[in-house]
Amino acid sequence: MDTQDEILRKGHYACPGCGLAIAMRLVLRAVGRKAIAVIVPSCEAVISGTYPFSALEVPAFHSAFAIAAPTAAGISRALKIRKETDVTVLAFAGDGGTYDIGLQSLSGAAERNEDFIYVCLDNEAYMNTGIQASSSTPPLSWTVTTPKGKVEKKKRLMEIIVAHSVPYAATATIGYPQDLMEKVKRAKEFQGTKFIHVLTPCPTGWKMKEELTGVIAMLAFETKVFPLYEVINGEIYRITKVPKGLPVRDYLSIQGRFSHLSEDEIEKIQQEVDIEWERLIYLAKRHEKV
Amino acid sequence: MKKHGLFDEIMPVSKTPTSAHKTGLWGNLKPLYKEATSPCRESCPLNTDIPLFIFHMKEKDLKRAKEEILLENPFPGISGRVCHHPCEDACNRRELDSSVSVRALERFLGDYPFYEVPVSENRSPKKVAIVGSGPAGLSCAYFLLRLGHKVTIFEKESDVGGLLLFGIPPYRLPKNVLRRDLHVLLALKPQIRLNFELTGDNIFSLLGSFDYVFLAPGMGESKRLQVAGENKKGVYYGVQFLKEVKSIEDEIRRAIVIGGGDVAMDVARTIRRLKPDAKVSIFAPEKVEDLPALRENVAEALEEGIDLICGYLPLYFEGKKRIEAVIFQRTEVKKDEKTGKFLFIPLNEKREEAADMAVVCIGQKPLEASKLREIAEEEGYILVDHRGRTKIERIYAGGDIIGQKATVSLASSSGKRAAICIDMDAKRLDLPLDELYVGSKGFLSFKKYLKLEKKETRKVVGFSDLNTLPHEKIPRVDAKKEEPLERLKDFREIGYTYTKEEAEKESDRCLSCGQCMRCNLCFYLCPDVSIRRKADGLYEVDEDYCKSCGVCAKTCPSNVIEMVEKDGGAFIR
Ligand SMILES: Cc1cc2nc3c(=O)[nH]c(=O)nc-3n(C[C@H](O)[C@H](O)[C@H](O)COP(=O)(O)OP(=O)(O)OC[C@H]3O[C@@H](n4cnc5c(N)ncnc54)[C@H](O)[C@@H]3O)c2cc1C
Ligand SMILES: Cc1ncc(C[n+]2csc(CCOP(=O)(O)OP(=O)(O)O)c2C)c(N)n1
Ligand code: SF4
Ligand code: SF4
Numbered sequence: 001m002d003t004q005d006e007i008l009r010k011g012h013y014a015c016p017g018c019g020l021a022i023a024m025r026l027v028l029r030a031v032g033r034k035a036i037a038v039i040v041p042s043c044e045a046v047i048s049g050t051y052p053f054s055a056l057e058v059p060a061f062h063s064a065f066a067i068a069a070p071t072a073a074g075i076s077r078a079l080k081i082r083k084e085t086d087v088t089v090l091a092f093a094g095d096g097g098t099y100d101i102g103l104q105s106l107s108g109a110a111e112r113n114e115d116f117i118y119v120c121l122d123n124e125a126y127m128n129t130g131i132q133a134s135s136s137t138p139p140l141s142w143t144v145t146t147p148k149g150k151v152e153k154k155k156r157l158m159e160i161i162v163a164h165s166v167p168y169a170a171t172a173t174i175g176y177p178q179d180l181m182e183k184v185k186r187a188k189e190f191q192g193t194k195f196i197h198v199l200t201p202c203p204t205g206w207k208m209k210e211e212l213t214g215v216i217a218m219l220a221f222e223t224k225v226f227p228l229y230e231v232i233n234g235e236i237y238r239i240t241k242v243p244k245g246l247p248v249r250d251y252l253s254i255q256g257r258f259s260h261l262s263e264d265e266i267e268k269i270q271q272e273v274d275i276e277w278e279r280l281i282y283l284a285k286r287h288e289k290v
Numbered sequence: 291m292k293k294h295g296l297f298d299e300i301m302p303v304s305k306t307p308t309s310a311h312k313t314g315l316w317g318n319l320k321p322l323y324k325e326a327t328s329p330c331r332e333s334c335p336l337n338t339d340i341p342l343f344i345f346h347m348k349e350k351d352l353k354r355a356k357e358e359i360l361l362e363n364p365f366p367g368i369s370g371r372v373c374h375h376p377c378e379d380a381c382n383r384r385e386l387d388s389s390v391s392v393r394a395l396e397r398f399l400g401d402y403p404f405y406e407v408p409v410s411e412n413r414s415p416k417k418v419a420i421v422g423s424g425p426a427g428l429s430c431a432y433f434l435l436r437l438g439h440k441v442t443i444f445e446k447e448s449d450v451g452g453l454l455l456f457g458i459p460p461y462r463l464p465k466n467v468l469r470r471d472l473h474v475l476l477a478l479k480p481q482i483r484l485n486f487e488l489t490g491d492n493i494f495s496l497l498g499s500f501d502y503v504f505l506a507p508g509m510g511e512s513k514r515l516q517v518a519g520e521n522k523k524g525v526y527y528g529v530q531f532l533k534e535v536k537s538i539e540d541e542i543r544r545a546i547v548i549g550g551g552d553v554a555m556d557v558a559r560t561i562r563r564l565k566p567d568a569k570v571s572i573f574a575p576e577k578v579e580d581l582p583a584l585r586e587n588v589a590e591a592l593e594e595g596i597d598l599i600c601g602y603l604p605l606y607f608e609g610k611k612r613i614e615a616v617i618f619q620r621t622e623v624k625k626d627e628k629t630g631k632f633l634f635i636p637l638n639e640k641r642e643e644a645a646d647m648a649v650v651c652i653g654q655k656p657l658e659a660s661k662l663r664e665i666a667e668e669e670g671y672i673l674v675d676h677r678g679r680t681k682i683e684r685i686y687a688g689g690d691i692i693g694q695k696a697t698v699s700l701a702s703s704s705g706k707r708a709a710i711c712i713d714m715d716a717k718r719l720d721l722p723l724d725e726l727y728v729g730s731k732g733f734l735s736f737k738k739y740l741k742l743e744k745k746e747t748r749k750v751v752g753f754s755d756l757n758t759l760p761h762e763k764i765p766r767v768d769a770k771k772e773e774p775l776e777r778l779k780d781f782r783e784i785g786y787t788y789t790k791e792e793a794e795k796e797s798d799r800c801l802s803c804g805q806c807m808r809c810n811l812c813f814y815l816c817p818d819v820s821i822r823r824k825a826d827g828l829y830e831v832d833e834d835y836c837k838s839c840g841v842c843a844k845t846c847p848s849n850v851i852e853m854v855e856k857d858g859g860a861f862i863r
């Protein structure tokens with residue numbers, strides 16, 4: 001049963017302990033074999049395979065960095081013309097490819113409500129080119145371009161997506177594989193642009209032990225750093241799992257990218273995480289009353 | 291390379307599966323699935339594999355769950371009601387919220403109607419005489435019969451059960467539960483000789499007609515206080531009171547029970563039932579937190595309207611023919627750190643309590659009449675070594691008589707030990723005992739003796755070994771109990787067995803320490819698709835692609851996976 005559901009092949013070139021590979025694997029399992037994937041430059045491209053190798057047992061189209069969404073839109077429209085309506089089109093892109101360079105083209109496709117599932121594999125920096133900061137990199141985090149810690153905040157990407165009133169948007173992380181796969185399956189039920197934001201820990205870029213990938217993903221959730229929720233039609237927020245609210249220190253202290261933080265800085269991060277959580281609660285409650 | 295229609299004309303198409311790359315060469319470690327010992331099991335005197343039977347319960351396979359329990363525990367319905375549950379005290383879940391209610395789950399399975407156990411083939415069975423049919427004797431019989439030996443049980447009373455029958459009252463252990471649990475043993479066909487009292491003389495005649503003898507006469511006699519006035523009318527003794535007294539005279543208004551153990555609690559609770567209009571008080575020398583009685587027994591006694599006064603020992607009884615008062619002295623109890631024994635230090639404060647009845651429950655001693663002089667120590671105890679052997683060859687002993695803490699599970703455990711050691715002696719097996727231990731508390735495992743054990747039994751999984759992030763706090767499910775006022779009407783059992791729903795809820799609380807619960811986290815979180823689920827629900831690793839990241843091992847909530855060298859030895863890295 002399992003080998004049949006497995007679409008990501010063995011022998012790919014991800015680093016040991018790569019969270020992104022786990023995410024691709026789980027998303028593909030949930031989508032199934034009737035799928036076409038769009039791959040853009042990033043670690044996902046390395047995993048998907050360099051010519052003449054392929055790690056995916058479904059067709060994968062390698063496109064340009066900035067255009068995961070419009071490429072998927074094109075494929076999706078072509079399939080509709082050919083009346084192949086049972087094929088799911090998946091766009092994979094990194095945080096650099098989504099938050100930064102691909103944002104404009106994603107916005108256009110989302111506005112037209114093109115029919116595909118967009119999966120942002122968020123490892124919080126440009127990892128494939130050597131850990132440069134992106135607008136997804138969390139504040140105070142070390143990267144090679146922010147050697148003293150990033151000054152800017154992490155962009156609230158979900159709210160930008162939600163502002164397009166897409167039918168389905170959700171956050172997920174590899175720490176909760178069932179939740180992730182259920183969200184992908186749910187996304188398949190909607191017509192139009194579906195967006196899944198997956199936190200994919202990266203041992204190399206986060207400067208942590210390889211074995212910690214799963215545990216750190218759980219901690220990101222349990223400390224409220226990365227809440228799990230979904231938004232229907234750009235309006236109805238639903239928190240899908242309630243975190244324990246562990247101190248952010250538990251999450252930060254085992255990652256080298258935060259090892260330079262002072263007590264005050266950890267406290268500052270805690271406060272910001274709490275504010276963001278309150279904000280999410282507010283959004284979720286606001287729609288409960290409607 | 292073969293062309294692939296139109297595409298190949300316009301762009302390169304990758305067609306070689308990446309599985310051509312043996313990326314497993316990047317690392318020299320691989321996960322090893324090795325289930326290990328949970329602290330609850332290590333502490334269970336019967337070594338019951340608790341997370342395993344709970345796992346079967348979670349899988350809704352109650353028959354397998356009961357089979358698993360019966361492998362190590364002959365009487366789950368009984369221990370599920372009265373065991374002192376050291377398993378719960380050791381439960382890892384205590385560090386998360388509160389311990390798993392292992393005993394209630396055991397009781398649930400004890401009541402599940404399945405009563406069969408397999409018997410090993412034995413070409414040269416031995417004849418074993420068992421003296422005493424309390425939990426120690428019955429347990430020894432159970433395990434010997436399962437090893438294919440022939441067993442005769444000698445019991446001086448007219449029915450089997452020992453203190454399970456005439457000690458622990460029916461409101462905690464109903465007689466039909468005892469009978470039901472005994473189904474399993476009786477189906478193995480032991481010979482039973484009732485109304486047979488072994489004395490010092492006929493012990494040797496037994497040795498003539500049996501290959502081995504197991505002595506488990508318990509401690510049938512109550513200790514005396516040795517204070518003035520003890521012989522007056524109205525003074526009774528714990529075990530004898532429970533066994534013999536069926537009603538209390540009308541004029542009794544005020545009863546005092548002396549002692550802090552289960553006998554004291556049960557005597558007081560029995561008096562409450564026999565005479566609900568009498569005031570019953572327990573005077574114990576120990577502090578509340580040090581009372582030797584089961585916590586539940588104390589709590590239920592208090593619920594039933596019994597007074598508990600701690601820190602007193604009686605000095606003497608006052609009264610003409612019948613007692614009218616007990617004079618107490620305030621006492622401090624200190625534990626001697628060296629010997630572990632309790633020292634009673636009298637303080638300068640007296641207290642007089644009116645009473646027309648008093649029951650002394652300060653401990654038991656071996657029966658005077660059946661003191662086995664040839665073999666026993668001065669006070670009647672029988673000393674044994676770590677194999678349960680007495681100083682006379684072919685004679686083993688167990689249960690309360692060997693001077694261990696008087697509990698049902700320890701008694702059963704010592705019966706199991708003797709059965710295994712008798713079998714080893716019969717087969718001339720020279721196996722070091724520590725090969726049969728699970729954990730380090732020195733309890734023998736029958737499963738290990740039968741070579742059925744698959745887990746690592748040296749490693750005990752602690753709380754910090756577990757990844758508890760996936761677990762939430764969940765309140766413990768407490769089984770229902772009869773209202774205190776209702777209870778006093780008769781001797782019916784006051785506690786209920788879990789309903790199916792309650793049992794399911796509580797079994798979900800088990801953290802499954804060292805026991806794979808098939809949560810599949812290892813499987814789903816392998817970035818390299820190197821873990822495969824097998825048809826039997828277990829997992830297999832593909833060394834050729836495993837990059838040794840260790841994510842599976844670190845994420846496992848149950849600490850089942852350990853990273854070990856790959857078979858091929860060390861590679862690059
Ligand atoms: C009131 C009370 C409440 C208790 N509550 C609990 C509890 O809640 N939990 C717990 O774990 N433990 C409890 N205990 C302790 C527990 O019952 C004993 O530790 C346990 O029964 C000891 O088992 P045993 O097999 O050694 O002896 P016993 O149960 O005492 O059985 C010994 C048997 O040997 C027979 N016998 C004695 N001498 C001879 C002879 N010479 N020839 C033939 N037969 C003989 C006796 O008649 C008896 O049947 C309680 C005890 C009492 C008295
Ligand atoms: C237009 C363009 N600019 C730059 C690059 C170089 N490049 C390749 S991968 C990459 C980083 C991608 O980062 P992200 O999208 O976060 O993915 P990750 O590697 O972190 O998974 C960059 C900058 C490119 N391939 N194309
Ligand atoms: S959580 Fe379960 S396996 Fe772990 S110690 Fe408690 S009862 Fe035993
Ligand atoms: S998660 Fe996969 S690659 Fe990593 S150690 Fe386990 S089996 Fe190997």
Ligand code: SF4
Nearest residue numbers: 806807809810812846
């Ligand atoms: S992660 Fe889950 S499935 Fe894997 S070994 Fe541990 S308990 Fe079993």
Ligand SMILES: [Mg+2]
Nearest residue numbers: 094095125127
């Ligand atoms: Mg990235």
